[in-house]
Amino acid sequence: MLQVSNLLVQLPTGKRLVNDVSFSVGRGEFVSILGCSGAGKSLTLRCVVGLTRPTSGEIRLTDPRGKSYRTTSVGAKELRRARRHIGLIFQGSNLVKRLTVLENVMLGRLGHIHPLRSWLLGFTDAEARQAMEALDRVNMASCAARLAGSLSGGEMQRVSIARAIYQRPLIYLADEPISSLDPRNAEAIMSILQPLSRETPVIGAFHQPAVVARYCTRVIGVRAGQLVYDGSAQLSSRQLERIYGDANSETFAEETAAQPLLFEPGLQPALHPSLSSGVPV
Amino acid sequence: MGTEIPLLEWRQGRAAHRRRRAVAALLLVVLTLLSAWRCNVDFHSFATGIGKGVSLLELFFPPEWSGVSEMLQPIAVTTVIALIATLLGMCLSLPCALAASSNIAPRPLRLAMRSFIALERGLPEIVQMLLLVAIFGLGVIPGLIALSFSSIGMLAKLLADAIEEIEPHMLEAVEATGATRSQVIRYAVIPQILPALLANGLFRFEFNVRAGVILGAVGAGGIGFIMMTAMNSMNYQRACMATLLTLVLVFVSERVSDSFRARILDGGALR
Numbered sequence: 255m256l257q258v259s260n261l262l263v264q265l266p267t268g269k270r271l272v273n274d275v276s277f278s279v280g281r282g283e284f285v286s287i288l289g290c291s292g293a294g295k296s297l298t299l300r301c302v303v304g305l306t307r308p309t310s311g312e313i314r315l316t317d318p319r320g321k322s323y324r325t326t327s328v329g330a331k332e333l334r335r336a337r338r339h340i341g342l343i344f345q346g347s348n349l350v351k352r353l354t355v356l357e358n359v360m361l362g363r364l365g366h367i368h369p370l371r372s373w374l375l376g377f378t379d380a381e382a383r384q385a386m387e388a389l390d391r392v393n394m395a396s397c398a399a400r401l402a403g404s405l406s407g408g409e410m411q412r413v414s415i416a417r418a419i420y421q422r423p424l425i426y427l428a429d430e431p432i433s434s435l436d437p438r439n440a441e442a443i444m445s446i447l448q449p450l451s452r453e454t455p456v457i458g459a460f461h462q463p464a465v466v467a468r469y470c471t472r473v474i475g476v477r478a479g480q481l482v483y484d485g486s487a488q489l490s491s492r493q494l495e496r497i498y499g500d501a502n503s504e505t506f507a508e509e510t511a512a513q514p515l516l517f518e519p520g521l522q523p524a525l526h527p528s529l530s531s532g533v534p535v
Numbered sequence: 536m537g538t539e540i541p542l543l544e545w546r547q548g549r550a551a552h553r554r555r556r557a558v559a560a561l562l563l564v565v566l567t568l569l570s571a572w573r574c575n576v577d578f579h580s581f582a583t584g585i586g587k588g589v590s591l592l593e594l595f596f597p598p599e600w601s602g603v604s605e606m607l608q609p610i611a612v613t614t615v616i617a618l619i620a621t622l623l624g625m626c627l628s629l630p631c632a633l634a635a636s637s638n639i640a641p642r643p644l645r646l647a648m649r650s651f652i653a654l655e656r657g658l659p660e661i662v663q664m665l666l667l668v669a670i671f672g673l674g675v676i677p678g679l680i681a682l683s684f685s686s687i688g689m690l691a692k693l694l695a696d697a698i699e700e701i702e703p704h705m706l707e708a709v710e711a712t713g714a715t716r717s718q719v720i721r722y723a724v725i726p727q728i729l730p731a732l733l734a735n736g737l738f739r740f741e742f743n744v745r746a747g748v749i750l751g752a753v754g755a756g757g758i759g760f761i762m763m764t765a766m767n768s769m770n771y772q773r774a775c776m777a778t779l780l781t782l783v784l785v786f787v788s789e790r791v792s793d794s795f796r797a798r799i800l801d802g803g804a805l806r
Contacts, residue, residue: 303711337713348708352726361722365713372718414708421712 261311284451338365341418351403408439428458613757624686632694678755
């Protein structure tokens with residue numbers, strides 16, 4: 255189970271990108287975060303995996319045996335331990351293009367492998383076999399030997415799901431997994447994610463309320479960093495307007511114009527949080 | 536109506552652009568003439584020099600064919616120096632490049648490495664060679680070290696740029712599985728920059744062959760040294776033979792490196 259409490263991401267200027275957001279996600283749920291670009295969806299998910307360090311708040315992941323992992327206010331080592339249990343599915347180009355599809359899937363369990371083994375021996379046969387099974391679940395086993403860079407967008411997205419499956423996480427996070435895909439590929443991805451969510455909860459950021467209504471069990475609506483809706487995936491037009499605002503109003507233009515960059519100064523960028531805290535090389 | 540003003544502005548921009556180009560061309564001509572005048576370029580000696588050159592050229596022919604057998608060993612020395620310097624450069628430039636890139640290394644390390652590379656690149660191979668000769672004496676070793684160092688400098692700079700161009704999402708995705716920094720390097724950074732390392736390494740090999748000939752002339756041995764001694768003793772036919780062999784060596788090394796590079800860019804041989 256994932257528990258996010260009082261999450262706050264504040265720029266040095268005082269602007270709050272994520273403002274006091276709390277929610278929890280449990281067994282069997284397929285949760286969608288909806289909101290305009292820049293509302294704080296991706297940023298919330300990035301905080302959950304610790305790619306961005308929130309200003310305050312707590313994020314706690316608990317396994318069925320009651321052991322819990324935090325990704326907030328922890329050292330690099332503990333953060334890595336927590337990350338092993340979070341399966342992250344990015345939008346688009348997150349695969350290592352010069353590695354094969356199978357190798358990309360095997361990257362999913364790097365957190366369980368000693369770095370020395372990575373450098374000296376590489377992956378084992380057993381790992382390759384399990385990775386193939388994960389690829390088979392997303393119907394990509396026949397592409398295992400291809401370079402990831404040669405795949406289409408929909409295929410890459412399926413491989414990145416296979417990587418998360420192979421990781422055997424406690425929760426799946428999907429950051430706009432269907433945003434760059436055509437409707438047919440989007441449906442294909444959703445119908446892979448939906449059965450997954452019955453075993454392991456899935457939480458994703460989406461831009462398509464109609465698709466979400468068909469596949470998800472619950473919607474969390476964010477607007478300008480604040481949680482404005484938490485409930486059924488079937489949204490009424492009034493609820494939609496509450497999340498997205500009125501496209502003709504002035505505040506809409508303001509909110510969407512103020513899109514924060516993920517690598518804005520003041521937010522800790524990609525590799526740095528773990529690097530500056532002295533990860534052993 | 537609404538399109539007239541933007542069009543007018545565009546036309547004004549084009550006129551300004553043309554003016555700037557005309558001024559730049561004029562400036563170039565003036566500067567050339569000015570510097571020729573300032574350096575006392577003597578067009579008369581230019582003309583007589585060409586005449587002398589032609590008669591000197593006759594002394595070079597025919598090449599001393601019998602010299603080939605004893606020049607094969609120096610040719611091999613030059614080739615081996617270039618090869619070893621390139622391999623050393625490729626191996627050692629990788630850690631240097633990692634330390635010099637902003638998305639991998641912490642700031643102090645990156646600045647230190649960047650300044651080391653800049654310093655190294657600021658010294659031409661021949662200057663490094665002369666400094667090293669003062670330490671190790673004449674011979675193959677100073678040439679090899681000078682070429683290795685400058686290979687590291689060039690490759691590390693190019694590779695660091697290649698590393699900084701890797702999409703941040705690609706690194707984050709690997710990091711988000713709980714991988715350590717060294718695992719991110721092993722599975723995301725190195726596979727992505729390997730083609731750049733190999734392609735630039737091959738370029739560097741061609742360059743090292745040519746630079747090796749020059750360094751040979753100042754004491755690193757090899758075919759460059761043969762050429763130098765032949766010229767100094769006015770044995771022009773022998774120098775001509777050495778020149779021909781150098782041409783063959785450079786040509787062959789370029790063909791070899793071209794064919795390897797084509798194979799790399801095809802995407803094969805990369806796993």
